[in-house]
Amino acid sequence: MPRSRKTPADEDRGLRLGxxxxxxxxxxxxxxxxxxxxxxxxxxxxxxxxGGRSAHPSVFLIGALCFALKRSLDSTIKEVLx
Numbered sequence: 312m313p314r315s316r317k318t319p320a321d322e323d324r325g326l327r328l329g330x331x332x333x334x335x336x337x338x339x340x341x342x343x344x345x346x347x348x349x350x351x352x353x354x355x356x357x358x359x360x361x362g363g364r365s366a367h368p369s370v371f372l373i374g375a376l377c378f379a380l381k382r383s384l385d386s387t388i389k390e391v392l393x
Contacts, residue, residue: 326363328373328391333361335380335387350379 317325336346343361347354352372359365360372370384377384 321367322363324391325360325365325368328368328387329361329363329365331387331390332373332376332380335382336361339380341380346376346379350375352376 336343339346341349343357344354346352347357350357352360352375356365356368356372357376360368360376373387374384377387
């Protein structure tokens with residue numbers, strides 16, 4: 312299946328999502344490696360999401376990260392879509 316192209320709006324949402332998750336991880340006092348292990352999300356994938364390089368991460372990946380960070384998936388998505 313070919314990858315879909317990133318639009319500027321996709322890139323902006325990806326950056327906002329990455330910033331929110333990185334800030335939540337740091338507030339929780341977790342390293343990227345420990346969050347990766349706790350959530351089951353690969354370290355490279357986590358770094359791509361936090362770096363805004365993943366414009367269309369799976370809701371399951373984001374849900375796993377939010378669960379590990381004790382953060383609401385719903386509120387995280389709403390913040391990113393504002």
